[in-house]
Amino acid sequence: MSDDNPSGRKQVGSDLVIPVVGMAYAVYYVYSVWEFPPEAQRSGFFLAGMLVVLGLIFFARIAVLALRGQVELEFHALLGPPEGRLRRLGFVGLIGAYLLTVQTLGFTLTTFAFLFLGSLVAGLESIRRAATFAAVAALSGWLFFIVLLGTRFPIGPFETLMNQVMPWR
Amino acid sequence: MEMNAAGLAELFLYSVSMWWLIIPAVFIGILMGAIPGFAAHNTIIMLLPLTLAVDVDLALTFMVALYCASHLGGGIPAILLNIPGTGGAAATTLDGYPMSQQGNASRALALSFVASISGGLITSAVTLFMLQYLSQVGFYVRSVEMVVVMLFGLALIAAIAARDMIKGLIAGALGLMLGAMGADHIYATPRGTFGILELFDGVPLVPALIGLFAISEALIMLESRTIAPAASARAMPSWSQTFREILGAFRHWWLMLWTSLLGLVIGVLPGAGASIASFVAYQQARVFSRTPEAFGTGHEQGVVAPEAANNGVTTGTLVPLLAIGVPGGSTAAVMMVVLQFHGVPFGPRLFVQDPVLAYGVIMSMFVAYVFMLFTLFPLTRYLSRITVVANYYMAPMIVAFTLVGAFVPRNFMADLTIAVAFGLLGYVARKTGYNVAAILIGVILGPLLERSFLLSMRISGGDWTVFFSSVIGNVLWGLLAVTLLASPTMNLLRNLRSARNTQSKMEH
Numbered sequence: 001m002s003d004d005n006p007s008g009r010k011q012v013g014s015d016l017v018i019p020v021v022g023m024a025y026a027v028y029y030v031y032s033v034w035e036f037p038p039e040a041q042r043s044g045f046f047l048a049g050m051l052v053v054l055g056l057i058f059f060a061r062i063a064v065l066a067l068r069g070q071v072e073l074e075f076h077a078l079l080g081p082p083e084g085r086l087r088r089l090g091f092v093g094l095i096g097a098y099l100l101t102v103q104t105l106g107f108t109l110t111t112f113a114f115l116f117l118g119s120l121v122a123g124l125e126s127i128r129r130a131a132t133f134a135a136v137a138a139l140s141g142w143l144f145f146i147v148l149l150g151t152r153f154p155i156g157p158f159e160t161l162m163n164q165v166m167p168w169r
Numbered sequence: 170m171e172m173n174a175a176g177l178a179e180l181f182l183y184s185v186s187m188w189w190l191i192i193p194a195v196f197i198g199i200l201m202g203a204i205p206g207f208a209a210h211n212t213i214i215m216l217l218p219l220t221l222a223v224d225v226d227l228a229l230t231f232m233v234a235l236y237c238a239s240h241l242g243g244g245i246p247a248i249l250l251n252i253p254g255t256g257g258a259a260a261t262t263l264d265g266y267p268m269s270q271q272g273n274a275s276r277a278l279a280l281s282f283v284a285s286i287s288g289g290l291i292t293s294a295v296t297l298f299m300l301q302y303l304s305q306v307g308f309y310v311r312s313v314e315m316v317v318v319m320l321f322g323l324a325l326i327a328a329i330a331a332r333d334m335i336k337g338l339i340a341g342a343l344g345l346m347l348g349a350m351g352a353d354h355i356y357a358t359p360r361g362t363f364g365i366l367e368l369f370d371g372v373p374l375v376p377a378l379i380g381l382f383a384i385s386e387a388l389i390m391l392e393s394r395t396i397a398p399a400a401s402a403r404a405m406p407s408w409s410q411t412f413r414e415i416l417g418a419f420r421h422w423w424l425m426l427w428t429s430l431l432g433l434v435i436g437v438l439p440g441a442g443a444s445i446a447s448f449v450a451y452q453q454a455r456v457f458s459r460t461p462e463a464f465g466t467g468h469e470q471g472v473v474a475p476e477a478a479n480n481g482v483t484t485g486t487l488v489p490l491l492a493i494g495v496p497g498g499s500t501a502a503v504m505m506v507v508l509q510f511h512g513v514p515f516g517p518r519l520f521v522q523d524p525v526l527a528y529g530v531i532m533s534m535f536v537a538y539v540f541m542l543f544t545l546f547p548l549t550r551y552l553s554r555i556t557v558v559a560n561y562y563m564a565p566m567i568v569a570f571t572l573v574g575a576f577v578p579r580n581f582m583a584d585l586t587i588a589v590a591f592g593l594l595g596y597v598a599r600k601t602g603y604n605v606a607a608i609l610i611g612v613i614l615g616p617l618l619e620r621s622f623l624l625s626m627r628i629s630g631g632d633w634t635v636f637f638s639s640v641i642g643n644v645l646w647g648l649l650a651v652t653l654l655a656s657p658t659m660n661l662l663r664n665l666r667s668a669r670n671t672q673s674k675m676e677h
Binding site: 014015017018019021022025026028029032033036037039040042043044046047048050051054055057058061077078080081084087088091092095096098099102103107111114115118119120122123124133137141145149150151152153154 | 218219222335336338339340342343345346347349350353355356358359360361362363384388389391392559560561562564565566568569570572573576577580582585586589592593594597598600601602603615618619622623626627631
């Protein structure tokens with residue numbers, strides 16, 4: 001169980017997320033093979049059945065504890081300690097922004113922006129240090145991943161400019 | 170090349186010629202191993218663009234050297250800061266840190282280095298000579314037995330590595346379910362893909378492992394400002410002290426020998442990783458010690474036993490991977506992904522098609538430990554400082570650079586999103602006590618399990634009893650049942666006993 005609270009009861013709400021998601025996926029999986037010939041359905045039914053049975057055992061255990069008054073449905077464990085919760089959510093938002101912009105801005109600029117904003121959101125207080133860190137890391141990353149290893153990550157304005165400045169690369 | 174003495178000597182020289190790769194890998198491994206929570210598999214994941222881009226023998230040598238070194242590095246902050254760098258070093262804190270507090274940090278570090286390197290050398294040498302017999306195991310494991318072996322491996326991980334067995338089993342089953350995503354083996358029709366084209370070939374393993382381990386780790390890192398308090402980084406031993414103690418450490422040779430072999434045996438069991446091996450070795454060393462009462466107070470044997478054992482595990486976890494294609498732990502699972510990318514077969518096929526590669530893995534390990542003897546000591550003085558690198562630098566860097574690794578294998582932008590999705594799944598799993606290694610191993614084994622399952626059913630004409638038709642399979646079913654029933658039975662007995670004790674106290 002995830003956590004204890006001041007009342008002494010275990011908080012189990014967040015513990016249910018994985019089994020619920022897993023069982024929902026198992027049901028969807030079975031639905032997606034429903035029209036298949038029996039031979040192609042077997043392994044899906046076997047795996048989905050196993051996951052559903054395990055999930056039901058887990059729910060039964062929680063239900064027994066709930067009947068005894070030993071657990072309560074709380075989801076605090078999922079979000080971690082209250083201090084800095086907004087910062088962490090902001091960081092997840094930045095990861096989403098990275099995914100949306102990387103194809104347009106390319107590796108180096110997106111990485112620079114992500115590291116700069118990410119370090120500030122994560123708690124770094126000096127803008128100058130964040131900018132220096134982001135610039136050094138992004139340029140090192142460009143040198144290592146793009147120039148040295150030849151990774152075919154999306155290119156943006158920076159990579160296009162460097163290709164023109166260093167055409168021999 | 171035949172694997173007789175001459176073949177092994179040739180392989181040894183070939184591995185030595187890779188010194189230019191092994192030495193940097195050793196330094197990176199020690200450095201990263203010294204960062205708590207940043208285990209070998211995380212470092213290998215960060216460097217995936219490198220290991221996927223180079224030849225398979227170079228990639229393997231690099232990964233193996235890094236893996237061994239990170240186990241050794243984990244002991245440094247455990248001794249100096251009371252913070253284990255890796256799970257395998259948790260037992261080292263029990264006597265290592267008290268030694269530091271008593272002003273014997275140098276001796277504790279010397280004991281840790283000598284025990285780790287000796288343990289690694291002993292177990293890799295033993296494995297090299299045993300590998301020809303272990304490689305035969307795969308010939309006795311057919312599709313029927315493979316199904317049971319995979320289920321048994323997952324059950325072991327759930328029972329040993331996860332703190333809550335039912336959660337471990339759910340994690341493994343969810344991994345298997347996700348691993349069965351994509352086109353089916355018979356009709357090539359997509360299943361459970363949500364209509365996403367990039368998932369038609371199944372879950373891409375590299376983005377899945379990057380998400381489950383690296384991105385989720387970065388999200389959890391943000392909950393604290395730094396890994397270790399800044400003041401604790403000042404606790405550094407002097408060099409003259411360290412070197413003086415090195416020779417003295419060898420008087421524990423017998424303890425190093427048997428605890429490293431114990432680590433090797435435990436490492437072979439899927440799921441039973443370095444943390445379990447080191448605690449078992451610590452406990453056994455105390456049982457057989459002449460001074461058991463000194464354990465926990467800064468006893469030398471309390472440092473030697475766990476360090477030798479957790480380095481013995483490094484060899485052990487690779488044995489099931491090489492012999493039958495089932496990874497013995499998280500790092501072996503990551504290595505399996507890299508090897509699969511390079512098209513390397515596992516099990517008997519590996520020993521038939523590419524025996525040099527199979528033996529080369531263990532030989533690289535042996536050579537890495539030899540190199541550590543000469544390269545390690547001049548750097549250790551400064552290593553503990555890494556633990557005060559602020560998480561506001563570490564977390565964004567881990568995310569930004571591992572996402573490049575997620576992109577490399579297929580060059581699909583969708584793989585970045587898949588990695589982040591698995592990162593969120595891994596985060597929820599970690600926060601709620603579901604074992605992420607069990608999920609990953611499930612994802613890896615999912616397609617293999619399905620193939621073996623369908624093959625067995627086809628051979629038997631759809632008869633389910635085929636899974637109980639072989640002696641080896643039935644023995645494994647028995648062990649699987651014991652594994653699943655042992656923990657609840659023990660809990661039940663413990664509850665009954667405590668209830669009986671409470672009742673008898675009330676009567677008195």
